[in-house]
Amino acid sequence: MSAALRIGMDIGGSKTAAVALDDAGTVVAATELGTVRGDDGVVDTAESAIVALATQTGVAPSGFASVGIGIPGQVDRGLGVVRNAYNIGVARLPLAQRLSARTGLAVSLDNDVTAAAIGAAHLMRLSGTVAYLNLGTGLSAGFVVDGVPLRGAHGVAGEIGHLAVDPRERPCPCGQRGCLETVASGSALRTYWPAGGDHPGRVLLSAIAAGDAEARAAYDALVAGAASCVRLLVLALDPHTVVIGGGLRLLGAPLVDGIRGELDLAAATSPFLTELELSARVQVLPADSSAAAVGAALAGNL
Structure with missing residues (x-):
């Protein structure tokens, strides 16, 4: 070697x-x-x-x-x-x-x-502007523009989870109310669907299939919040691709199809959003990807 x-x-x-x-x-x-x-x-x-x-x-x-x-x-x-x-x-x-x-x-x-x-753009061979939406315990985003990461003046670029826009105004640990992270994250699932236990994403779909109304409400909030994040990222940065990453992506097709469905539903009543082709920009990080570790190795030179 x-x-x-x-x-x-x-x-x-x-x-x-x-x-x-x-x-x-x-x-x-x-x-x-x-x-x-x-x-x-x-x-x-x-x-x-x-x-x-x-x-x-x-x-x-x-x-x-x-x-x-x-x-x-x-x-x-x-x-x-x-x-x-x-x-x-x-x-x-x-x-x-x-x-x-x-x-x-x-x-x-x-x-x-x-x-x-950085790792997702490299491993998925994505060019141009890439926005990475991390749906994990928390909610945040990362950006790569023509192969170069966008970190911001103080290293906090992409902290969209603390944009306080949700009308339910749930309290967030950051001190605000209505942050996107209070609806579209693993921590939100744990807080507002306590029946899901410590790892609610692992049992969410089976609970919905069994008729759990609270699980369905938590899922609907997650999908709507994630779709709002995609719209936010597209309107703020106009990326060629929005990659869905983080542990919640392992919910698979029901989550991703739900996000795309929300985006298409919004576009159906808005000529402006129709032109943006929101759902077509969405891709998913493969389940077995080592994107964060690979990106960390590459980041030293970027």
């Missing part, structure tokens, strides 16, 4: 996925392990992933070209610091510096959804 291999890592609340990419951007090795919470735990997890990839590829842990990490929270790329990543128990962590000190490798950080947008 070439020493030019790059590592990409997606550190999430429950698991960390890592890949090694060759010069052509092809995945040549992959690993997944549980994320250990807290500052030391996150650093330990990242180091363990590097060691696992080193074992698979035959490259010494210090022999990789670079490490890119996608991580939730507020990311300062210049300082290599992540803040307020509460789902992994981190308030402020200079992750790049600490991991580099342990491994001797160049380490860069990026927001996890931005990394996923």
Whole structure:
């Protein structure tokens, strides 16, 4: 294996996925392990992933070209610091510096959804402007324009989940009411459909099939909220493609067809929306995709 291999890592609340990419951007090795919470735990997890990839590829842990990490929270790329990543128990962590000190490798950080947008564009061979809509525990978006990520002046581009527009005005942890995240996210399903348990997306469709009216209401809100997000992204950025990603995409065709149906229904009464061809822009990230980890590896050069 070439020493030019790059590592990409997606550190999430429950698991960390890592890949090694060759010069052509092809995945040549992959690993997944549980994320250990807290500052030391996150650093330990990242180091363990590097060691696992080193074992698979035959490259010494210090022999990789670079490490890119996608991580939730507020990311300062210049300082290599992540803040307020509460789902992994981190308030402020200079992750790049600490991991580099342990491994001797160049380490860069990026927001996890931005990394996923980069990876999705690469793996799905998408050109032009790509918007990535992350329907997960939370709700946010990432953007790639002609292969270059759009991060914004303060690294918060794409935080559309905290746009307060929903007329139900449900309270959001951010302090506002009516945020899109209060209807179109896994956390919204848990809060407003408690019968779904800790992982409501896994049982939502079966509950609907069994006649659960509250599950149906939660699903309808999710679909309508996601469709609103697609309209928002198209009107704000006019992307060629809107990729649906995040864990809720695993609801599959019922969710995606529902979103497209909502978009077509709105377009049927609006010549303006008809011209935008909203539903035709929607694609879905494949279920087995390692987009966030791949994007993190590529992001160091972007």
